Amino acid sequence: MQLQMQTWAEVERYLETSTIAIMPIGSTEQHGPNGLIGTDALSAEAIALAVGEATDIMVAPTIAVGMAQHHMAFKGSMTLRPATMIQVIGDYVDSLAHHGFDRFYFINGHGGNSATIEAAFQEIYTAHTLGSHGGNEPSVRCRLRNWWQGPKMGALIKEFFGDKDGMHATISEVSVLQHLFPEHIKSVPDMGPPEPFRSRWSDAADYRAKFPDGRIGSHPYLATPEAGKQVFDMAVAEIAEEVAAYAKD
DSSP: OBGGGSOHHHHHHHHTTOOEEEEEEOOOOOBTTTBOTTHHHHHHHHHHHHHHHHHTOEEOOOBOOOSOGGGTTSTTOOOOOHHHHHHHHHHHHHHHHHHTOOEEEEEEOOGGGHHHHHHHHHHHHHHHHHHSOSOSSOSOEEEEEETTOSHHHHHHHHHHHTTOSOSBSOHHHHHHHHHHOGGGOOOOOOOOSOOOOOSOOOSHHHHHHHSTTSOBSOOGGGOOHHHHHHHHHHHHHHHHHHHHHHHHO
16 A cells, blocks of 8 residues: 555545554665665565555655765765754654654665664654653654564575675675566676675775675675565565554554
8 A cells, every 4th residue: 555656535544544654765875786776775665565565554655865875985876964864754754643644664675774764763752752742652653674684584594595695785685676676687797705894884985995896795696586586575474464563552
């Protein structure tokens, strides 16, 4: 159930029985030699729409540009400043809260977003607390879920890819995009082993110096659309179960 495909009257009827919205959020950034720049936003959106269909819950428009300053040394990457992203998330939530939504389940496709999303939640809660007239019931509740995490998903990725999935431009996320968009599979020669992970990074130049082809510990040339379908299906099933429980909470 996609918000953008509803009329205002349909949203009004939805709010008579449910006040939860699924919020896909991702990033627009490089994903190594064969990963699509839109990987994080496209995967989060597709999983969110499938979860929304499985649970009959409204899915809001995707926030497609995230906190990706460390990828900006690679052409095509885009970023929001953390402060800007906090404001964008706050405006998304406040807009929908204005109409009666009060629970927001964020399905995230980019690990680099996590700290900023959590900070945005605290800004939202603080604004509601300081603007309220007392009482102990929260005005809104927000939850963050990275789609690649979860006990079942972790076991599946380990079974499929062992210790080669890595941290960025992973086999699993590249596989999911190959499943979703087979017409956009990129053929590249064997990339060889990734650069060893020695330390964290700071800015974009530091990141590129440490990881010159964009990968972090990953072997994405092993990606297949067949593996991607199973990873996608697991994400949808595991998250749909959690969303259904959150809707009843």
